[in-house]
Amino acid sequence: MDEKFAFALRKIALLGGIDNYVAVSSRELGDALGMSQQSASKRILELLDAKYLVRDLGARRQRIKITDAAVEELRKEYNEYRRIFELTDQVTLHGKVATGMGEGGYYITQKPYMDQFFAKLRFRPFEGTLNVRVVKEDLGKLEIVKSMPGVIIDGFEKDGRTFGKVTAYKARIKNIDCAIVVPERSHYEDILEIVCKYHLKRTLSINDGDEVDVIADLSPLSAEDDVS
């Protein structure tokens, strides 16, 4: 997204246009943005065109509201600031062990994935992933983790089927090294898929529904050290 859009959307959000329609004239917005009424008017039209803003153009005063797509973009910037000011080198994600769909395990145990895991993360995953449903309050932290570079596990083709690229992030559960794996096109936004050389449920004596803390390692250096 264009940075000037983010700037305008942020100011509109501060004026209250994030979950309600708010009456903001182009002059007022211009003042908030440090620009002329004309330019603010144009900016509003651009934001409407980009579907970042919806408007209720009344007779006297327009009322505007930020769309979900715009909130998402703003949250990305917010997460950048959190990375700058809040986070050190690790993030704790709290969640509940979810009933695995099993499918994740099928994917990850494909040999090309396994070989890359061993080369890049130095362990061969146990055949099966632990699924953790992250609590709502920590979804923002999860977004931050996903915004990090991580370790890229390349995709491949086999028997005419495409296995997509996967990003892995070093992590720990109760001091056991593991990795959070995020398929290129993951559908479950709040589910962590975790791979480990051990059978985590057995090793840690945890069952579906138990609460766990997953500590994701964010230090970029640790992900970079290559096979010697």
Add this chain to the structure above:
Amino acid sequence: MDEKFAFALRKIALLGGIDNYVAVSSRELGDALGMSQQSASKRILELLDAKYLVRDLGARRQRIKITDAAVEELRKEYNEYRRIFELTDQVTLHGKVATGMGEGGYYITQKPYMDQFFAKLRFRPFEGTLNVRVVKEDLGKLEIVKSMPGVIIDGFEKDGRTFGKVTAYKARIKNIDCAIVVPERSHYEDILEIVCKYHLKRTLSINDGDEVDVIADLSPLSAEDDVS
């Protein structure tokens, strides 16, 4: 600050240039900013000129670092995002009762101040302010409070002496209504000066060094309702 500066500084901070010199070529920065090497080079020169960046121009690779002034600007934007995504209508500031310098009380009991307090906040302050030193972790929240409009108490002149503008923010301590007052040019960055119609120390039985929570009211509407 120019928004394009903030954008560049944010990306440099994410690349690690916030508390260390970091090697970032103009091409790398250009990639991060979605612009050409030439433009990124120019942006760096502009930031150096504006004292938002310092540089160690080595033979092969330049190393850059963000200045404190730039961090301050970034923190302002961070606080805007916190207001958007974190805060509801109140902020709790934790701190310790500090030994009052007494001077705050002298200022606030000036009649022109007192009259405005009564007109705008509906109470006459007890002659004396309660000083609370906010814990380090809550200084960010304090900045957010100060970034809100608040209630403006106009300055005045008396006997050739200038009494500056003061901003007041509605607040509560242990359910007693009070106000945080911030002189236009306040020197103590971590000290809250609190005024109340009661003698707070006596009423609440608190002494220097005691820990207190000050709940600042951020809802903009409550500050706007005028004298009827």
Add this chain to the structure above:
DNA sequence: ATTACTAGTAGACGAGTAA
């Protein structure tokens, strides 16, 4: 009051290139 068009201008950007 508003919103938003047109026209003119300043400045932001990238290509080419030097050091």
Add this chain to the structure above:
DNA sequence: TTTACTCGTCTACTAGTAA
């Protein structure tokens, strides 16, 4: 390889003004 100059283009802005 770097950084950063000049220069041409194009875009983003404001002023004037209409509706």
